[in-house]
Amino acid sequence: MKSSLTNRLERLSVRLEELNQLLSSETATDDLDNFRKLTREHAEIIPIVDLYHAYQQTEQDIKTAREMSSDPEMREFAEAEMQSGRDKLAIIETELQKQLLPKDPNDDRNIFLEIRAGTGGDESALFAGNLFRMYTRYAERQNWQVEIISQSPSDVGGFKEIIAKITGQGAYSRLKFESGGHRVQRVPVTETQGRVHTSTCTVAVIPEADEISEVELNPAELRIDTFRASGAGGQHINKTDSAVRVTHLPTGIVVECQDGRSQHKNKAQAMSVLAARIHAKQMQAQQAEQAATRKSLVGTGERSERIRTYNFPQGRVTDHRINLTLYKMDQIMDGDLDEICSALMAEHQADLLAASMEE
Numbered sequence: 260m261k262s263s264l265t266n267r268l269e270r271l272s273v274r275l276e277e278l279n280q281l282l283s284s285e286t287a288t289d290d291l292d293n294f295r296k297l298t299r300e301h302a303e304i305i306p307i308v309d310l311y312h313a314y315q316q317t318e319q320d321i322k323t324a325r326e327m328s329s330d331p332e333m334r335e336f337a338e339a340e341m342q343s344g345r346d347k348l349a350i351i352e353t354e355l356q357k358q359l360l361p362k363d364p365n366d367d368r369n370i371f372l373e374i375r376a377g378t379g380g381d382e383s384a385l386f387a388g389n390l391f392r393m394y395t396r397y398a399e400r401q402n403w404q405v406e407i408i409s410q411s412p413s414d415v416g417g418f419k420e421i422i423a424k425i426t427g428q429g430a431y432s433r434l435k436f437e438s439g440g441h442r443v444q445r446v447p448v449t450e451t452q453g454r455v456h457t458s459t460c461t462v463a464v465i466p467e468a469d470e471i472s473e474v475e476l477n478p479a480e481l482r483i484d485t486f487r488a489s490g491a492g493g494q495h496i497n498k499t500d501s502a503v504r505v506t507h508l509p510t511g512i513v514v515e516c517q518d519g520r521s522q523h524k525n526k527a528q529a530m531s532v533l534a535a536r537i538h539a540k541q542m543q544a545q546q547a548e549q550a551a552t553r554k555s556l557v558g559t560g561e562r563s564e565r566i567r568t569y570n571f572p573q574g575r576v577t578d579h580r581i582n583l584t585l586y587k588m589d590q591i592m593d594g595d596l597d598e599i600c601s602a603l604m605a606e607h608q609a610d611l612l613a614a615s616m617e618e
Contacts, residue, residue, distance in 0.1 A: 260314070260352055264352075264355070264356075264359070267359065268307070268308070268311040268355070271304050271307055271308055271311070272308050272311065274300075274304060275301070275304050275305060275308045278297055278300060278301045278304065279301075281297055282294075282297055282298065282301060299367055302367075303362065306358065307355065307358045307359065310351055310354055310355050310358060311355065313351055314348065314351045314352065314355065317344050317347050317348050317351065318344075318348065320340070320344050321340075321341050321344035321345065321348075324337045324338075324340035324341045324344065325337065325341060327340075328341070356612065357608060357612060360608065360611045360612060361611065363431075363432070363435070365431050365435070365466035365542070366429065366431055366432035366435075367428065367429060367431070367432065368430070368431045368466040368467050369424065369425060369426045369427065369430055369431070369466075369467040370424070370425050370430045370431050370434060370435075370464050370465060370466055370467060371408070371422060371423070371424055371425075371463075371464075371465045371467060371532055371535050371536075372391075372394055372422070372423045372424075372425055372434070372462070372463075372464055373420070373421075373422045373462070373463040373464075373465065374387045374390050374391055374394075374418065374420070374421050374422075374460055374461070374462050374463075375387065375419070375420045375460060375461050375463075376413070376417070376418065376419050376420070376460055377440070377458070377459035377460050377461055378458060378459050379443075379456065379457070379458025379459060380458075381413060381414075381415045381417075381447070381449065382443075382445075382447040382449075382456055382458040383458040383459060383460055384413030384415065384416070384417035384418055384419055385413070385415065385416055385417035385447075385448075386417065386441075386443045386458055386460050386569075387413075387417050387418045387419070387420075387421065387460045388413075388416060388417030388418050388421075389417070389443075389592060390441060390460055390462065391418065391421050391423070392592075392594075393591070393592050393593070393594055393596070394423075394425075394434070394437075394594070394596075395423075395594070396593055396594025397434075397594035397595075397596045398425050398427065398430075398594075399594065400594055400595075401427055401429075401430075401433070402427065403425050403426060403427025403430055404425070404426040404427060405423050405424070405425050405426075406423060406424045406426070407421065407422075407423050407518055408422045408423060408424055408516055408518065408528050408532055409421070409422045409514075409515050409516050409517065409518060409528075409532075410422070410518065415449075422532065424467070424531075431464065431466045432604070433600050433604075434464050434600070435464050435466075436566075436580075436600070436603040436604070436607070437462050437464050437566075438462055438463050438464045438566075439461070439462060439565070439566035439567070440459055440460075440461055440462075440565040440566060441459065441460050441461070441462055441565075441566065441567050441569065442457060442458070442459050442565050442567070442568045442569070443457070443458050443459070443460075443568075443569045443571070444456070444457050444568065444569070444570045444571065444572070445569075445570075445571035445572065446571075446572070455572060459565070465535045465536060465538075465539040466535065466538070466539065466542075467531070467535050468531075468534045468535050468538040474534045474537045474538050474541075476507075476530070476533070476534065476537075480507060480508045480509050481505060481506065481507060481508070482505070482506040482508060483503065483504070483505050483506075483526070484503070484504040484506075485500040485501075485502065485503055485504075485522060486500055486502050486504065487500055487501070487502060488501055488502040488517035488518075500522065501517065501519065501520060501521060501522045501525060502515065502516070502517030502522075502525060503515070503516050503517070503522060503525040503526045503529050504529070505526070505529045505530060505533050507533055507537065510537065510540065512533060512536050512537065512540075514529045514530075514532045514533045514536070515529065516528045516529040516532070565579060566578065566579060566580055567579065569588065569591075569592075570588075571588060573586075574586050574587075574588040574589075575588065576588055576591050576599075578599060578602070578603070580603070580606070581602055581603060581606045583599065583602050585598065585599070
């Protein structure tokens with residue numbers, strides 16, 4: 260193992276001891292934001308340090324076997340143990356290199372999922388509804404919570420636009436590669452001649468900011484409007500100005516929230532979405548140069564780019580970034596996204612590992 264890698268692992272071992280002491284102190288939860296950050300760091304470090312300890316133990320086992328090899332009766336056994344140990348060291352070292360790859364600081368964050376109908380009219384809106392159900396079912400499989408922030412239903416079903424917050428460990432790390440253009444090819448329910456139509460939707464996956472203070476929101480740069488909510492909701496929601504629209508004047512970002520019964524809750528939700536969008540915009544600006552070289556990072560690239568095609572007549576789903584085609588349409592639309600998400604994560608990790616080897 261390279262000395263630079265060993266030194267880094269030693270520093271992480273020391274840092275883990277520091278974190279154990281900080282998190283076990285009586286005042287650990289006095290600052291909840293700091294406590295969450297320390298807990299997140301601890302969760303990231305501990306599997307790496309465990310691997311490093313396994314590496315050290317294997318080195319010790321090889322040393323013991325080498326000492327045993329001086330005994331003629333034990334030589335054959337000792338040599339087999341040494342070879343087994345060397346093979347194990349190689350595997351652990353490769354895994355350590357993967358674990359030490361630069362991590363996306365947003366990976367463990369909750370997300371805002373935004374789905375918008377694109378070209379294709381009513382069929383596009385229906386497909387937006389299908390996509391939202393797909394992600395909702397996937398979230399259920401992961402034991403994540405889904406909360407609708409804002410929605411604009413279509414007259415024929417589905418959504419012109421829907422924004423939801425998904426809360427759960429690793430939500431961003433699993434879904435961040437879903438940002439981009441999703442294309443559907445199928446026969447619309449309104450098509451009388453059985454012709455296949457092509458429609459599109461755009462998906463944006465935005466990490467939630469830890470708190471609004473992470474983003475500077477100058478009240479003088481905000482325009483806040485209230486209005487009556489539209490759609491279903493009973494007498495209360497239609498008789499009070501509970502809906503809130505927040506406009507960030509410098510960027511032109513507009514957020515509406517009308518699903519909550521109270522104006523206060525809708526404003527808080529809208530401010531949270533606004534902070535996340537501005538945070539994402541800042542992150543995109545910082546990462547644009549790097550993202551351009553990595554085909555899998557569509558979440559920080561152009562959202563209009565076609566990333567996936569859902570061909571219903573053939574029962575085929577194709578992710579164009581990694582040339583992955585799966586013939587399991589029903590399962591995927593029911594939220595079985597693990598194979599796609601894992602393949603995208605593996606491709607991204609392979610790109611990072613190749614880049615680190617070149618440095």
